[in-house]
Amino acid sequence: MANRIEPTEAQWKAIIENDKASDGKFFYAVETTGIFCRPSCKSRPPKKENVRVFQSADEARSEQFRPCKRCKPTGERLPDHEWIELVKEYIDKNYNEQLTLDLLADVSHGSPYHLHRIFKRVTGMTPTEYIQKLRVDKAKQLLTDTAKPIADIGQLVGIENAAYFVTLFKKKTGTTPLSYRRQALNYSSMEVMNHDRIQS
Ligand SMILES: [Zn+2]
Numbered sequence: 001m002a003n004r005i006e007p008t009e010a011q012w013k014a015i016i017e018n019d020k021a022s023d024g025k026f027f028y029a030v031e032t033t034g035i036f037c038r039p040s041c042k043s044r045p046p047k048k049e050n051v052r053v054f055q056s057a058d059e060a061r062s063e064q065f066r067p068c069k070r071c072k073p074t075g076e077r078l079p080d081h082e083w084i085e086l087v088k089e090y091i092d093k094n095y096n097e098q099l100t101l102d103l104l105a106d107v108s109h110g111s112p113y114h115l116h117r118i119f120k121r122v123t124g125m126t127p128t129e130y131i132q133k134l135r136v137d138k139a140k141q142l143l144t145d146t147a148k149p150i151a152d153i154g155q156l157v158g159i160e161n162a163a164y165f166v167t168l169f170k171k172k173t174g175t176t177p178l179s180y181r182r183q184a185l186n187y188s189s190m191e192v193m194n195h196d197r198i199q200s
Pocket of ligand 1: 036037038041042043068069070071072109
């Protein structure tokens with residue numbers, strides 16, 4: 001990133017030691033989560049290479065980072081929809097990794113219980129339902145756009161267990177991955193045939 005400012009040794013020490021005396025002197029954002037904090041924040045220590053330092057909360061805000069729900073670096077509470085937006089963005093980027101409610105709560109600086117409840121209220125889905133829907137949608141794309149084996153597609157969308165992938169896919173779409181692919185292929189070859197007919 002263009003104006004990426006890495007923490008100095010002293011700043012990094014303040015971050016990992018949750019140093020209250022450094023609050024107000026600088027703020028730090030974590031690129032992988034999109035959140036910024038006060039140095040004293042008790043959230044899980046980030047990886048140093050993902051940290052950016054800002055002199056003010058406004059600066060962090062202007063770079064699209066969102067204030068942490070836990071340490072409230074702007075003094076204001078992060079609105080629920082913004083918090084959930086942040087969690088969704090994280091899922092959208094990492095759907096092919098192993099995702100648990102605890103992990104999502106950790107990266108979004110909230111509690112698992114609270115996250116589950118607010119996520120459902122804002123989106124109408126639980127985090128698990130959202131992740132499953134996303135994975136099945138991505139799998140549909142891969143089934144029609146690639147010739148990859150079913151088990152590989154499961155893995156590519158974050159589901160290691162091939163049998164579980166088939167079960168979940170069927171539960172969400174009413175059909176197995178294999179017949180979904182066949183139907184999609186038949187449909188597109190019919191389109192080609194119709195197209196040929198019109199041409200001749
Ligand atoms: Zn924080």
